Amino acid sequence: MSEHKKILMVICDGMGDRPCESLDGMTPLQRAEAPFMDSLAKNGMSGLMYTVGVGRVPGSDTAHLALLGYDPETTYTGRGPFEAMGAGLEVRPGDVAFRCNFATVDNLGVVLDRRAGRIHEGTEELAKAIDGMRIEDVQVIFKPGVEHRATLLLRGPGLSSHITDADPHADGVKMNHVAATKPDGEKTARILNIFGQKAMAALMKSPVNKGKPRPANAILARGGGAVPHIQLFSERYKMKCAAVVGITLVKGICNFAGLEPIHVKGATGGADTDYDAKAMAAAKALDTHDFVLLHYKAPDLFGHDDNPDGKVKAIEKIDAALGKAFKGREDVVIALTADHSTPCSVKDHSSDPVPLVVSAPWLRKDRVECFDEISAGEGALGTVQGKDLLALLIGCANRAEKFGA
């Protein structure tokens, strides 16, 4: 048996793209000056990856579950639990969690403002009026997030994620009456409707709302999901694992998997993050851990904004940061990829596969010389399914067990 090696997985959110007119038909990754990424391609193996399956448009949540080796078909029922965990709530298998907004509704239940005037003060106090309620045999756990955002956790017997959203996802229409989408969702739907009424009653009375033109007098819940039973990453793969991640959702998924969160000063989860500090933190974590996930959000944001130039610059910043932190590092399998494509021309996630490169001094090298969506298709890894990536990397790190004898 060869020595166990370490693994770095770099995920550049939404980095895959399609040809951009303003870049003369190139993708941002083709246009970017990214010498470190190209050196990985030159010294490694490239491929194209369908993170959640051919022809499927990945969500950030389903894609990251897959990249961490959890089949989203069996572990994913909604985004709520991952946001809740990313927000620092203790979630347990059986809980059902929701993303929420503080909102302003009129006395007929019509939503006047889904963000309650983008409220950013007093939400701690408002949340206290709701947190800890009991409805039938269900406990309500409610925590405020950034600005108008919040997280709701229902804990009790017989809960289900098979319900519709209370959030109508638009202003000027009535809050939705929550309904079951399968028979086992009926109790949860009833609880959530009662919660909506009780929350409204409690918020109305709060001094925080007094005299406000846009009082935060209602809670709109969405993205209900059941907390899955998943095996911790460390137990499953016998590796000591860490994550350098800025955004709540991906933090939550990493927490679920049991990756130790590495806090980095200046990591914002945005385009203004400290790219270098994150890469250096990941490099340092690799001295003491077997597996480190490093996540950059910026490319996705520029894709959603149809800003090819911004995307090119974000990729160049990531490249520079990775180069400084990892150039010459010879003890690590480096995998660089994206969770999904966010083409500027689509301004949303797309089903286009993402480029993938895997490089380590002891591994095979193919003839691909650049890291981009087109070149990657000519590489030795061929077409990879997202849920196979981790197994592939564990094999590359000489950590896979023999099947048979």
Next chain:
Amino acid sequence: MSEHKKILMVICDGMGDRPCESLDGMTPLQRAEAPFMDSLAKNGMSGLMYTVGVGRVPGSDTAHLALLGYDPETTYTGRGPFEAMGAGLEVRPGDVAFRCNFATVDNLGVVLDRRAGRIHEGTEELAKAIDGMRIEDVQVIFKPGVEHRATLLLRGPGLSSHITDADPHADGVKMNHVAATKPDGEKTARILNIFGQKAMAALMKSPVNKGKPRPANAILARGGGAVPHIQLFSERYKMKCAAVVGITLVKGICNFAGLEPIHVKGATGGADTDYDAKAMAAAKALDTHDFVLLHYKAPDLFGHDDNPDGKVKAIEKIDAALGKAFKGREDVVIALTADHSTPCSVKDHSSDPVPLVVSAPWLRKDRVECFDEISAGEGALGTVQGKDLLALLIGCANRAEKFGA
């Protein structure tokens, strides 16, 4: 979300091949002058597709089911239902359908001529003597087809496709006694044996057979299949769909899927078809529909006949027709492929994967420059499974829903 685009799927039946000696080791597709197909490769993404799985030889029926997104493993039990539907019979889930021949047998049941002297007159009247029979609680529906061919549909409770053929598939041997291949097939086997006797008795009496040296005095049934429950294409994908198809079997599958049949004057389902008229009809259908399937049978026929030159010419005719109809069309995802390979050297279907190209102005382009079995293997699509093709195209047309958030 980006604008929904339209999809054209061109299927050239049996187009894939192996090196042909008489073409200096080239495949017919390599030899053919096919500038439009090559332009798709230049401006699109290529790959190789296993329509029903690695190492499996596709039937025309199973392959087309897969290409339309229906897993043949779960929807296919036999060819009968698709032929029946293509022949214009109304079939219902639960029915079991068979392809039949009018045949000549002696009074010991030995088949003298499986095609009853290639009978081509009087089959309407012969069929009337059989159609509408009742056997136990089963209704017999029987329709004549072209020449000696016919379709048998059994309708009633407890029918199954788990039975052997009555057709011995050879002259000079006795008609098969139909047997169940699984216990649930016993009733159907019994019904079919009784049907064989009753049909013989009815045909013997028919004036059509009087004085004929090769009387059509028996029905040989084969390819029994249960009519599957499948979701209509339009409901499943929310697209308005049409098909330009000449041959009965593929028509039947398209009918099953709910594709609107476009009738084209001069479309024969043979090598003598009006190639241009079919392509123009498909182009016109795309003005009013979201998805159009265009099927050409000719390459398969030349493959079965070991006629490489004929196959080259058929491909060139298809190419010219496609070029006239679709050159410069910018609002459509064009996918060009085959349902299976029919190598001239094999004179039958083979398990060799088929070339696939997918092209649209907004999609990525790889570096492949020609459309053929060898070049396609170097393309960005890598290896594609037939049952994933439709999902892939729906993603390319910006019509896929997000999995997750």
